[in-house]
Amino acid sequence: MAGELSGILEHVDRIGELELDDVPPTSHVVELENVLRADRPHRSLEPDVALAQAPDPVDGAFRVPSPQAEG
Amino acid sequence: MTDMLELSAVQARDAIAAGDLSPVEYSEAWAAAAAEDDLNAYLWRSGNGDAGAIAVAQPSIAPVAVKDIFCTEGVPTTAGSRILEGYRPPYTATAVQRLLEAGAPVLGKTNMDEFAMGSSNENSAYGPVLNPWDRGRVPGGSSGGSAAVVAGGLAPWAIGTDTGGSIRQPASLCGIVGFKPTYGAISRYGMIAFASSLDQCGPLTRDVSDAALMLAILQGQDHCDSTSVGLERAPQLPGRENLEGLRFAVPSELDRDTVEPGVREVFEATLARIEQLGGEISAAPLPHAEHGISAYYVIAPAEASSNLARYDGVRYGMRAQGGGDLIEMYEKTRAEGFGAEVKRRVMLGTYALSSGYYDAYYGQAQKVRTKIAADFGAAFADFDFVVTPTSPSVAFKLGEKTDDPLAMYLNDFFTVPMSLAGIPAISIPAGLAEPAGGGPQLPVGFQIAAPAFGEQKLLDAAYALEQAIAFDARPSGAPYVPSGSKKRSGSGGEGGG
Numbered sequence: 001m002a003g004e005l006s007g008i009l010e011h012v013d014r015i016g017e018l019e020l021d022d023v024p025p026t027s028h029v030v031e032l033e034n035v036l037r038a039d040r041p042h043r044s045l046e047p048d049v050a051l052a053q054a055p056d057p058v059d060g061a062f063r064v065p066s067p068q069a070e071g
Numbered sequence: 072m073t074d075m076l077e078l079s080a081v082q083a084r085d086a087i088a089a090g091d092l093s094p095v096e097y098s099e100a101w102a103a104a105a106a107e108d109d110l111n112a113y114l115w116r117s118g119n120g121d122a123g124a125i126a127v128a129q130p131s132i133a134p135v136a137v138k139d140i141f142c143t144e145g146v147p148t149t150a151g152s153r154i155l156e157g158y159r160p161p162y163t164a165t166a167v168q169r170l171l172e173a174g175a176p177v178l179g180k181t182n183m184d185e186f187a188m189g190s191s192n193e194n195s196a197y198g199p200v201l202n203p204w205d206r207g208r209v210p211g212g213s214s215g216g217s218a219a220v221v222a223g224g225l226a227p228w229a230i231g232t233d234t235g236g237s238i239r240q241p242a243s244l245c246g247i248v249g250f251k252p253t254y255g256a257i258s259r260y261g262m263i264a265f266a267s268s269l270d271q272c273g274p275l276t277r278d279v280s281d282a283a284l285m286l287a288i289l290q291g292q293d294h295c296d297s298t299s300v301g302l303e304r305a306p307q308l309p310g311r312e313n314l315e316g317l318r319f320a321v322p323s324e325l326d327r328d329t330v331e332p333g334v335r336e337v338f339e340a341t342l343a344r345i346e347q348l349g350g351e352i353s354a355a356p357l358p359h360a361e362h363g364i365s366a367y368y369v370i371a372p373a374e375a376s377s378n379l380a381r382y383d384g385v386r387y388g389m390r391a392q393g394g395g396d397l398i399e400m401y402e403k404t405r406a407e408g409f410g411a412e413v414k415r416r417v418m419l420g421t422y423a424l425s426s427g428y429y430d431a432y433y434g435q436a437q438k439v440r441t442k443i444a445a446d447f448g449a450a451f452a453d454f455d456f457v458v459t460p461t462s463p464s465v466a467f468k469l470g471e472k473t474d475d476p477l478a479m480y481l482n483d484f485f486t487v488p489m490s491l492a493g494i495p496a497i498s499i500p501a502g503l504a505e506p507a508g509g510g511p512q513l514p515v516g517f518q519i520a521a522p523a524f525g526e527q528k529l530l531d532a533a534y535a536l537e538q539a540i541a542f543d544a545r546p547s548g549a550p551y552v553p554s555g556s557k558k559r560s561g562s563g564g565e566g567g568g
Contacts, residue, residue: 001415004476008368008419011477015365015439016431025437026444028268029493030255030300030523037294049161055390062385067397 075100080133080228080281081308087131094130098176101134105178105225110201110210112219114139115147116179122146125163131174135285136226138217139180140187141167141272142261146177150263151185151195151213154408155388164261165293166230166272173288178226181216185410186379187237187265189213190482193473194412201469202245203546204513208466211241217275218245224549228285229275234266235367236461236486238273239498243461243516246500246544248537249275250282250530253523254493255300257286258293264378266371267298269490279499279534283308286526306527309534315349317532319519320454323354324361329484331464333504337515338460341501344539345458350532355450355457359442363488366443368480369423369436370491375413376420382408415476444492451522456532459485461498461516465506489520496520497533500542514544 051057056064075097078086086092102118113136117126124144137143140150142160149155167177184194192200192215200215202208203223210219214231218241221229231238233251242249250273257272264270274285283306291301321342327335342352384390384404391403409417423432450457463484472479489496501517517536521529 001411001418004415005418005422007477008415008480009422011480012365012369012432015362015369015435018359018362018435018439018442020435020438020442023438023441025434026440027437028298029440029444029491030253030298032255032298032300045161052161053158053387055384055388064385065395065397065400 076104076224076227078227079277081284083133083227084284094132094174098130098134101178101227105136105220108220108225110203110206110219110223110225111198112182112200112216112223112225113179114149114182114197114216117177122177125167125171125177127171127174127176129174130176133227134176134178135170136178136181136217136220136229137167138183138214138229138231140183140232140263141230142263143167143177143180147180148263149197150187151183151197152408152410152413153196153389154382154404156196158388160261162261165258165295166262166289169288169291170230175288179220181214181220181229183216184213185413186263186375187213187232187234187270188375188412188416190236190240190479191467191472192216192241193469194410196410199469202466203549204246204466205511208468208513209244211244211462211466213237213241214249214275215241218242218247218249221245221247221275221277222549223546228277228281230272230285230289231275232262232265232270232272233490234269234271234371235490236483238275239486239496239516239518240462240482242275242498243500244466244514246514246542246546247275247277248279248282248497248499249273249516250286250497251489251495252286252290252526253495255298256302256495256524256526257289258291258296258299260293260295266374267378268374269371279497279530279537280308282497283530286530302524302526304527306530309530311531311535312538313348314345314532314535317350317456318454319345319350319352320355320450320457321352322357322360322457322459324357325459329463330460331504331507333506334460334462334464334515337502337504338517341517341536341540342458345536348535348539353454355454357446357450357457357488359439359446360488362439363443363491364480364484366436366439366491367483367487368419369432370440372416372420373423373433374420376417376424379413379417384408412476440491443488447488447492447494447520447522455521455528457520459518461485461518465504465513465515467506485518494520494523495526495529497529499533499537499540501540502542503544
C-alpha cells in the first residue's frame, strides 16, 4: 500500500504549486447563519434501545476490555 | 404483470390516483421482480415480510430501492462494510422517512462501495454489483447497486448518495438518470457520513420526470440536520419543450483526448442536439477544475478519517475477538472490519490532517475549493449551465482498475468539481458507445450542472434534452420503457408530489 499512497500523494502535491496565499479556505459551500432553536426537552432513545446494538452491553453500560494490558 | 413494470414512477402514481392501478398489486409485482436479482445488487429485500418499522400499510406510489448507507429502523444497514454486518439501526433516516410518508414502500437495501468509497462497487465487503448491460463490467459506484436495480428492472427508482460523483457516474455507466441536488437540499439525518462537507442524497431514476417527483418528496429542511435548508419551492414536474435562450458552457480546459473516443462522439452529438433545440454553446474557462481530483482526495479522506473514528467495536457493529486490552481491541476490530480502500483513505486523511502537513494539504485543498467555486460563479454570470461528459469512459471491466487506485480516482474527474462547489448536477443517458477495447455498445451519460438551488431550471432543460435524445436502449430482459422514449401524457407544470 506504500507505493499506492505515494502515487496518490504525488498527484495531490500538484495543488501545492498553486499560488493561493490570499485565498480564503472553503469549509462549507452554502451560506448558513447560525440560529438558536427553542430549548424544549424531548424524548430520546431509551437506554435499552441505545445499548441493543452493542457487542457487549452490561448493566446499562457498554463494556470494553481493560485499558491496561493484562498480566 | 410486465405491463405495470413498464410504467415510470410518475405514470404509476397517476394510474394509482386515477384508480387504474392497484398499488398493492403493483408493489407485489416489484417485490417479485426484485427477488430475481442476479446482479448482487440487493443486500436485503423486504419480500421476506420483515420490514418491521419501515413497512408501509397503504402504498400509494412506486416502491423504492434504498442505498444501504441510509439507516432503516430494525432493518440491516451495513454501508457495504463488514464492520456494520448485522447492525440494525434504532431509527430511520429522514430521506427514507419522507418516502415512507409519501406511500413508497422500501423494496430493498442496495449494495455499494464500502462507506461510499469507490467508483466501481468493487469495494463492497459483500462482493461487486454486476452491470446489467454486461455482467463482466462494473456498474460504477459508489451507488452501483441503486443504479443497477433501476437499469436492470429490479426497482422502479432508487435513492443514493453522491460525494464526488457517486450518483451521477453509476447512472451514466448504467444508462439511467442520476441527480445530485444542491448541498443542503435534502436532509442527511441517518445517512451514514463519509465526507460531511460534500455528501448529498439524490434520486436514481429511469427518466428526468421521475427524478423531479422524487426530489419533491425528499427535499426540505430538517431540524435533525443543521446543514439542510431545502429548496425555496418544491420542484414541479418538468415540461420544457426546447432550449431557446439558454446558454451552455463547455469548460475550455476540457481535454477531449482524455475522453474515450466513443464517449466523445456521443458528447459532441449531444452538443449539436442542444443547438438544434435552440440552445447556445460556448467555451468558458474553469481553470481550477483540473485540480478538483487533487483537492477532493485530500478533503474527502480527511473528513472520512474523522467520521470513521466512531467504528471502534464499542457501541454498535462488530468487535474483533481475541482478548487483549482496549487499544488492541480497537486495532483488531478496525483491521478486520475495514476493507483496503477504507484503510487507504483513513491513512491519507490522517496524514493530510497531521500537524506539519495540515496547511500544505487540507488548508491548501480548501483554498482550491474556493477557487473552483469561484470559477463556477464566474461561468454562471454568463451561462445558465455547464456541461461535460459524466464519465471519461463507458463501464469498464471488473478488475480492470482495482490495482491502480489513482486510475480509479480519475473516473471522477468530471463529477468532483460540482461536488466541491456544492452545485446541482444531473446525468442523463445520451447514447451508446463502443468501449475503447472493443465490445458491445454501452451507455454514455451527459452531465448538466447549474447554479446552487437552480434545480427547477436544470430539470426543465434536462427534460427537453431527454425528449430530443429519445434514448431507447435498455439491457436485455429489463422490463421498462427507457428514459425519454415516450412523452409524458398531460401538460407539464403539474404539482410534483
